[in-house]
Amino acid sequence: MTETADPNRPTDPAFDPGPAVASLETIVSLSKRRGFIFPSSEIYGGINAVWDYGPLGVELKNNVKRAWWRAMVQERDDIVGLDAGILMAPQVWVTSGHVASFSDPLVECESCHRRFRLDELPGAEGLSQTELRDPTIVERLGLRCPVDQGRLSEPRRFNLMFKTYMGPVEDDAALVYLRPETAQGIYVNFRNVRETSRKKIPFGIAQIGKAFRNEISPGNFVFRMREFEQMEMQYFVRPATAAAYFEEWRERRKAWYERYGVTPARLRFREHAPDELAHYAKKAVDVEYRFPFGWKELEGIHNRGDWDLGRHQEATGENLEYFDQATGERFVPWIVETSAGADRAAFTFLIDAYREEEVRGETRVVLGLHPELAPYKVAVLPLLKRQPAIVELCHRIRDDLKRDLMAVYDDTASIGRLYRRQDEIGTPYCVTVDVESLEDRAVTVRDRDTMRQVRVPVEGVRAYILDALAATHP
Ligand code: ATP
DSSP states (O other), rough: OOOOTTOOOOTOOOOOOOOOOOOOOHHHHHHHHHHEEEEGGGGGGGOTTOEEEEEEHHHHHHHHHHHHHHHIIIIIEEEEOOOOOOOOTTHHHHHHHHHHHHHHEEEBBTTTTTEEEHHHHHHHHOOOOOHHHHHHHHHTTOOOTTTTBBBOOEEEEEOOEEEEEEOOSSSGGGGGEOOOSSSHHHHHHHHHHHHHTTOSSSSSEEEEEEEEEESSBBBBBGGBEEEEEEEEEEEOOOOOHHHHHHHHHHHHHHHHHHHTTTOOGGGEEEOOOOOGTTTSSEEEEEEEETTTTTTEEEEEEEEEEEEEHHHHHHHHOOOOEETTTOOOOOOOOHHHHHHHHHHHHHHHHHHHHHHEEEEEEEEEEEEEOTTTOOOEEHHHHHHHTOOOOHHHHHHHHHHHHHTOOOOEEOOOSHHHHHHHHHHHHHHHHEEEOOOHHHHHHHEEEEEEOOEEEEEEEGGHHHHHHHHHHHHOOO
């Protein structure tokens, strides 16, 4: 079904390594069964396009966000963090162009009244932006409703921003938007951050946070949601250097996914055609992943020119130029943006880590997650849960471990089942306490990937696990 990773593969657009799992259903059901991701408001019948992260999912997603923050802020001298509000002055979205043009082409079936995103209809994939705006396109291509074959309307633009009202009066003067991207929070704070951090160009501002889009056709599990999280970084540079930084960042961002274990052959770049470019972009490339439903965007890298700061400067009359004390130059910085989805990244790691193996005639499901992303790092398991001394030793070991990392205790099945369960949720190490442990003060540490077991003295377990994890540190 799949090929092994080949980082040196030819950059042939027709190259297809196949997905890591044949059916998305495998991941959806694992997520539900093991507590990664649940449909939101499920006992009320659910709400479309919103998903809730369960006990394991929240750990995975937090670890993804931490890994991103580490690469984008912690390890960099030139990037600082920010956490701006979800609600912003409504004028921000007029200036940014979102009120006028953050829209998708929508068509409606005249008989069943279902609505579709034109560019996702069978027969309309790959249309250019100009064609998607052509009022005759539906008729010319003979497109019909995919559900009941009804006639479809002409495309119209549907704005994806959620609206709400701020304060006790619900009128137009109180209208605010739920941010559809985190980037604008960075632009409007550019001067505050630069002045307080005293960073010199080139420097970046990074932010992780919720974004909301009233997507016409959400779907494919957490791939496209109406409420999701973004991890965005805006890198402010001299205009003449933007093209070079764009190249640098696209390579660096692709390498980040590989560093955390995504099969290199299932990642590729796709450059946007000139008529596909967003209103702000000079150049854009997507990092794409081979999902079970095809090659799709994982992250966007954009050269935004001086569009953002230039527009905000013009709209507010505030000076957002950068002054270079060394050369005496003043200019509006250009921006190279890396824009990733935390949910889409977590989803990708989950899919790419999934594997099924034959072990002694049985199928073993393993989530080969990078240890840093794994929800739990260690499970402490008793061989005999009816022996109080064994259980007590388990708790002592777990208490010792949990000061440093996520460690769980589980005694709800036989040891074989407990191992399988931890394999299936990606726990890199299991520590098992048996009868002999009470005598020799040693326990068994089992490795998820090799299934190799080693005997480690009780007092040395913590150091053994921490060293093993440190060795996998990318
Ligand atoms: P698409 O073409 O898939 O609608 P986009 O080009 O509008 O995506 P961007 O605006 O570049 O996406 O957003 C940056 C990143 O945010 C995406 O690469 C993706 O990881 C994430 N993202 C965007 N929309 C959603 C969504 N509806 N659900 C989950 N993640 C999303």
